[in-house]
Amino acid sequence: MIRWPVPGLVVLGLLALGGLLASSCSSLTRTAIEPPAIAGASFTGNSGCVDCHADITRVFPASPHGLFHRDDPLRAGATGCESCHGPGSKHVAAGGGRGKFIVNPGRDASTCFQCHIDVEAQMHLPNHHPVIEGQMSCVQCHDPHGRDALKPAGGLAMARLNESCATCHREQARPFAFEHEAMREGCVTCHQPHGSINAKLLPERDNTLCLKCHSQIQFPAGEVFVGKLDHSAFIQGKTCWTAGCHNAVHGSNINPKLQY
Numbered sequence: 001m002i003r004w005p006v007p008g009l010v011v012l013g014l015l016a017l018g019g020l021l022a023s024s025c026s027s028l029t030r031t032a033i034e035p036p037a038i039a040g041a042s043f044t045g046n047s048g049c050v051d052c053h054a055d056i057t058r059v060f061p062a063s064p065h066g067l068f069h070r071d072d073p074l075r076a077g078a079t080g081c082e083s084c085h086g087p088g089s090k091h092v093a094a095g096g097g098r099g100k101f102i103v104n105p106g107r108d109a110s111t112c113f114q115c116h117i118d119v120e121a122q123m124h125l126p127n128h129h130p131v132i133e134g135q136m137s138c139v140q141c142h143d144p145h146g147r148d149a150l151k152p153a154g155g156l157a158m159a160r161l162n163e164s165c166a167t168c169h170r171e172q173a174r175p176f177a178f179e180h181e182a183m184r185e186g187c188v189t190c191h192q193p194h195g196s197i198n199a200k201l202l203p204e205r206d207n208t209l210c211l212k213c214h215s216q217i218q219f220p221a222g223e224v225f226v227g228k229l230d231h232s233a234f235i236q237g238k239t240c241w242t243a244g245c246h247n248a249v250h251g252s253n254i255n256p257k258l259q260y
Contacts, residue, residue: 034114035082035083035084035086035087036084036085036086036103036111037086037087038086038087038090038091038101038102038103040090041086041087041088041089041090041091041101042087042089043082043087043088043089044082044087044088044089044092045080045082046080046081048088048089048092049081049088052096053081055147056145056147057081059145059146059147060081060145060146062146063144063145063146064146065084065144065145065146066146084103084105084111084144085102085103085104085105086102086103088101088102105137105138105139105144106137106138106139106144107137108137109123109131109132109137109138112138112144119194120132122192122194122195122196123194123195124195125195125196125197126195126196126197127195127196127197127198127199127200127201128194128195128196128201129193129194129195129201140164140167141164141193162183162186162187165187165193169187172187172250173187173250175251176250176251176252176253177251177252177253177254178251178252178253178254178255178256178258179251180249180250180251180258182213183250183251190202190203190209191203205239206239207235207238207239207240210239210240211224211226211235214226214240245257245259246258246259247259247260248260
């Protein structure tokens with residue numbers, strides 16, 4: 001029977017741990033993402049897209065998705081246009097055409113969810129924009145190619161603060177004489193656009209959301225002052241908008257305290 005000294009056991013343990021780490025790190029180079037499939041088609045690389053889609057391929061390398069723009073024969077389908085649109089040989093042979101032997105992620109979000117798995121999880125929360133139901137698509141709020149230079153984050157984020165939301169939510173995003181200051185920072189200040197466990201896509205269901213910006217805790221302890229007024233009695237068991245005090249939460253044309 002071999003008796004390992006204590007230092008020997010420590011060294012042996014470190015070697016075993018190092019082997020596990022090396023094994024786990026080496027596995028990170030293996031992709032778990034399967035590119036879109038098109039029966040009978042093969043990958044052609046970005047060069048097959050340039051002739052017809054020059055307006056996109058010209059600006060795409062500068063967008064965040066442009067990290068996948070390079071042609072890499074060793075990783076066919078994992079980089080370039082075909083990583084999102086599928087192998088393009090049959091599409092090119094057919095002379096192009098909308099929807100001909102090509103995948104359009106704007107019609108089916110499953111391609112986007114291959115990479116954005118955190119967003120897909122949010123889309124399955126009780127309250128969400130109806131993307132997984134097929135009533136909306138990701139491209140209604142995001143420009144995947146980055147052509148819209150006025151959108152932040154290279155074109156992928158929400159456009160021009162509230163304008164993307166205003167396309168559907170016109171009443172909430174319209175101009176008001178007395179505007180809720182949060183609207184100047186964008187709808188996503190108070191709403192989680194992909195999904196939430198709370199109604200109206202709110203991150204919190206009670207006063208906590210409003211009191212993040214509108215709270216001043218003063219002595220004696222437990223009193224909640226907003227401005228110069230003690231709100232302690234107003235907010236017990238109620239929200240700022242259901243208590244009848246600030247029901248025009250997006251803005252009002254008649255009252256600076258956001259009332260109808």
